[in-house]
Amino acid sequence: MARPPVSNLWQGILPALVLMAGFFLLPILYTLGLSLTSDGAPGLTLANYSAFAGEATLTDALMRSLTLALSVVVAATVLAWPLAWYLTFCVTHQRRVLLLFVLVAPFWTSFTIRAFSWQMVLADRGIVWATLRQLTGADVSLGFLYSLPASIFGLTLFGIMLITLMVYSSMVTIDRRLIEANAVLGGSGWTAFREVVLPLALPGWIIGAALTFIVAVGDYAVPSLLGGGLRPVLAQVMLSVLKGTYDLPMAATLASVLVIVIVLCVAPLLLLVRGTRLQS
Amino acid sequence: MTGPITTRALTLLFWITAGVIYLPIGVMAVFSFSSARYQILPIPAYTTEWYTRVFTDGQYSAGFLNSILLAAMVSLAATLIGFACAYSLVNARFPGKNAFTLLVLAPLAVPLLLVGIALRIWTTMLGLQPSLPLAGLGQVLYVLPLAVLNLRNRIAQLPKSHEEAAWALGASRLRAIMDVILPACRAALLATFILCFTFAFDEFVIAYFLTNFSVTLPIKIWTTLVTGFDPTINALGTMVFAFSLTLGVTAQWLLMRKDP
Numbered sequence: 001m002a003r004p005p006v007s008n009l010w011q012g013i014l015p016a017l018v019l020m021a022g023f024f025l026l027p028i029l030y031t032l033g034l035s036l037t038s039d040g041a042p043g044l045t046l047a048n049y050s051a052f053a054g055e056a057t058l059t060d061a062l063m064r065s066l067t068l069a070l071s072v073v074v075a076a077t078v079l080a081w082p083l084a085w086y087l088t089f090c091v092t093h094q095r096r097v098l099l100l101f102v103l104v105a106p107f108w109t110s111f112t113i114r115a116f117s118w119q120m121v122l123a124d125r126g127i128v129w130a131t132l133r134q135l136t137g138a139d140v141s142l143g144f145l146y147s148l149p150a151s152i153f154g155l156t157l158f159g160i161m162l163i164t165l166m167v168y169s170s171m172v173t174i175d176r177r178l179i180e181a182n183a184v185l186g187g188s189g190w191t192a193f194r195e196v197v198l199p200l201a202l203p204g205w206i207i208g209a210a211l212t213f214i215v216a217v218g219d220y221a222v223p224s225l226l227g228g229g230l231r232p233v234l235a236q237v238m239l240s241v242l243k244g245t246y247d248l249p250m251a252a253t254l255a256s257v258l259v260i261v262i263v264l265c266v267a268p269l270l271l272l273v274r275g276t277r278l279q280s
Numbered sequence: 281m282t283g284p285i286t287t288r289a290l291t292l293l294f295w296i297t298a299g300v301i302y303l304p305i306g307v308m309a310v311f312s313f314s315s316a317r318y319q320i321l322p323i324p325a326y327t328t329e330w331y332t333r334v335f336t337d338g339q340y341s342a343g344f345l346n347s348i349l350l351a352a353m354v355s356l357a358a359t360l361i362g363f364a365c366a367y368s369l370v371n372a373r374f375p376g377k378n379a380f381t382l383l384v385l386a387p388l389a390v391p392l393l394l395v396g397i398a399l400r401i402w403t404t405m406l407g408l409q410p411s412l413p414l415a416g417l418g419q420v421l422y423v424l425p426l427a428v429l430n431l432r433n434r435i436a437q438l439p440k441s442h443e444e445a446a447w448a449l450g451a452s453r454l455r456a457i458m459d460v461i462l463p464a465c466r467a468a469l470l471a472t473f474i475l476c477f478t479f480a481f482d483e484f485v486i487a488y489f490l491t492n493f494s495v496t497l498p499i500k501i502w503t504t505l506v507t508g509f510d511p512t513i514n515a516l517g518t519m520v521f522a523f524s525l526t527l528g529v530t531a532q533w534l535l536m537r538k539d540p
Contacts, residue, residue: 004453009371009372010368010374012368012372013368013374015361015365016428020383024386024421027395027403028395030401030402031397079293082293083297085290086287086293087294090290101532102298103298103301105525106305106525108525109520109521109524109525110484110524111482113521116308116505116517117517120304121307127307157300160301161301189282217391218391218393219393220393224506235391235393242397251397258393259394
């Protein structure tokens with residue numbers, strides 16, 4: 001075996017390190033730090049956070065963001081498990097590749113365009129309305145577009161894709177003999193799911209659910225175009241602060257609140273992954 | 281293990297889900313050929329007027345050109361930086377390697393909105409003027425995780441013996457990378473470039489926060505959508521969707537293909 005020539009391999013990571021430190025890590029740490037300062041007062045202060053807590057429009061926006069993200073994770077999970085099961089156990093390998101393509105492909109294009117395309121379908125005189133009128137003859141006003149449920153719906157589609165993909169990628173690695181053994185011992189499909197597939201595919205679900213939560217809680221496009229501007233989520237407020245009032249300490253505080261929410265909601269999930277790894 | 285009735289129900293569930301995901305895009309594509317200014321049914325007449333307008337309206341074509349140039353620079357930079365980084369991650373041992381890997385992959389788990397806001401606050405503090413190159417820098421770190429993941433997988437699959445043979449013949453580390461590793465990664469490099477391009481081309485929020493007056497296509501689309509409706513968006517959206525789909529499919533095909 002030839003010995004590698006003497007070289008400083010770590011030089012290969014330098015460009016990435018400089019970029020990630022200088023344009024990702026430091027900006028985020030600086031932003032978190034900025035939220036702890038106030039123009040008038042020296043030193044660190046929680047003034048921005050108490051101002052946040054005292055402003056009903058902001059706390060309402062935060063609650064909407066949480067409701068949105070949690071609903072999306074729950075709704076997408078309910079649909080993603082059967083879909084992942086289908087892709088893993090009910091189709092041939094070649095077909096599976098095709099079906100994964102079908103599921104993932106639409107999400108390569110921008111969130112904005114996909115959210116916008118839903119406007120036409122869900123609008124008060126859109127396709128759904130027209131179809132309902134054709135079918136029932138009744139002229140019902142949908143009132144669905146520009147509401148929180150419309151945002152939940154829009155982001156759930158993304159969540160279904162992501163969680164299905166993640167659950168599937170864990171499920172597909174399960175040794176089929178474990179399931180056969182379960183069947184030999186008299187287990188039904190349901191017990192196979194509960195006792196073999198569910199625990200082994202759980203890590204995939206956790207990653208998928210965590211990423212879906214992060215995307216849903218930080219998205220502005222779907223809430224702006226489907227949820228409307230009257231009852232904004234936190235991400236919409238952040239967008240308007242940065243492009244409107246340009247109050248940077250305020251933007252920093254909102255960003256920090258978002259970081260805190262993500263850490264608080266996602267950390268327990270990730271601990272769960274470690275828990276399941278230790279068990280198995 | 282799964283009964284025939286359950287299988288049929290699951291098949292139905294899959295295709296209904298897929299149908300719902302594709303429905304609005306189909307609707308947008310149909311309306312992009314409608315002569316009416318608003319989405320009304322039945323469609324009065326079919327026209328390609330909106331498609332022509334995409335190319336003749338200076339604002340859209342300027343945005344398109346900006347986006348193409350920016351995305352090309354961003355994905356070129358991300359592919360090169362990603363390759364260097366991936367090669368070192370596969371071959372080198374250094375203290376803090378796990379922490380570094382986490383740092384490089386971290387943008388995947390942080391909302392882009394946060395990255396955008398933090399970058400705007402940071403660059404303002406540094407006194408940097410918002411500009412397209414600055415936005416490009418931000419986008420590089422957004423697509424870098426994709427590049428590193430793709431290329432790391434590919435490099436790790438390569439048989440070690442080829443590189444060792446080059447070393448035995450006296451090649452330096454860099455020479456061996458250029459003559460052995462890079463050619464073997466051609467398809468993966470191209471796929472990575474295309475994939476990064478797809479995501480950079482559609483990226484909105486970093487570009488929105490880090491530029492003032494230069495307009496990329498996603499920014500133009502966004503401002504048009506929030507300030508009022510323009511039927512040109514239907515045509516543009518359909519084209520952007522077809523464009524992204526083509527790029528994405530090509531990249532995946534290149535990645536799945538068995539390299540010679």
